[in-house]
Amino acid sequence: MSFAxxxxxxxxxxxxxxxxxxxxxxxxxxxxxxxATVETAPVSHSGDAADDPAIWVHPxxxxxxxxxxxxxxxxxxxxxxxxxxxxxxxxxxxxNVDLRGNIVVSADDEAAGGAGAMHVYRIDPTTRQLKxxxxxxTEVTAHGICLYTSPPRASCTxxxxxxxxxxxxxxxxxxxxx
Numbered sequence: 001m002s003f004a005x006x007x008x009x010x011x012x013x014x015x016x017x018x019x020x021x022x023x024x025x026x027x028x029x030x031x032x033x034x035x036a037t038v039e040t041a042p043v044s045h046s047g048d049a050a051d052d053p054a055i056w057v058h059p060x061x062x063x064x065x066x067x068x069x070x071x072x073x074x075x076x077x078x079x080x081x082x083x084x085x086x087x088x089x090x091x092x093x094x095x096n097v098d099l100r101g102n103i104v105v106s107a108d109d110e111a112a113g114g115a116g117a118m119h120v121y122r123i124d125p126t127t128r129q130l131k132x133x134x135x136x137x138t139e140v141t142a143h144g145i146c147l148y149t150s151p152p153r154a155s156c157t158x159x160x161x162x163x164x165x166x167x168x169x170x171x172x173x174x175x176x177x178x
Contacts, residue, residue: 045073070094107145
C-alpha cells in the first residue's frame with residue numbers, strides 16, 4: 001500500500017480570521033459543572049506533561065475505541081475506554097496529536113534537534129495498537145498539528161503549526177512530502 005502525505009501552507013489573512021471570530025458569550029451565561037466518569041491512568045512524567053487527546057472510534061465496536069494522548073516529556077500513549085493504558089510508545093515527544101481514520105500523527109517539537117517532525121502511525125483495529133509508519137521532518141518546530149481529509153481525493157493533509165512566538169506572520173512554512 002502506498003502512503004502519501006502533503007504538508008501545506010496554513011495561512012489566512014487577518015481580515016478572514018477576524019470575520020470568522022465568534023461573538024463573546026453573554027455575561028449572564030450560566031457556568032456548567034462537568035464531572036468525569038472515567039479517568040486515564042496518569043502519564044509517567046510530572047508537571048505539564050499530559051496533553052492533547054484524540055479519540056479513535058472503532059469501526060465496528062465503539063466499546064473498543066481508544067484515546068491517543070501525548071506525554072509531552074517522552075511518550076505517545078493509548079488508553080482504552082476504561083482509562084487503562086494499553087500502549088506506551090517512548091521516544092515520541094509529541095506536543096499535539098490528531099487522527100483521521102486509522103492514521104495518527106504526532107507533532108514532535110523535540111525531534112531532529114528541535115527542528116521538529118511529524119510521526120505517522122496506523123491504528124490496528126484488531127489489537128488497537130499503533131504501528132509507526134514514518135517520520136516526516138518539518139520546516140517549522142511542529143508544536144501543533146491539525147489533519148484535514150479532502151473528500152474528493154480522500155487524501156489526508158497535516159498542517160503542522162509552530163509555537164505562537166515562532167510565527168510572527170501568522171503563517172506556517174510549507175513542505176510537500178510524498
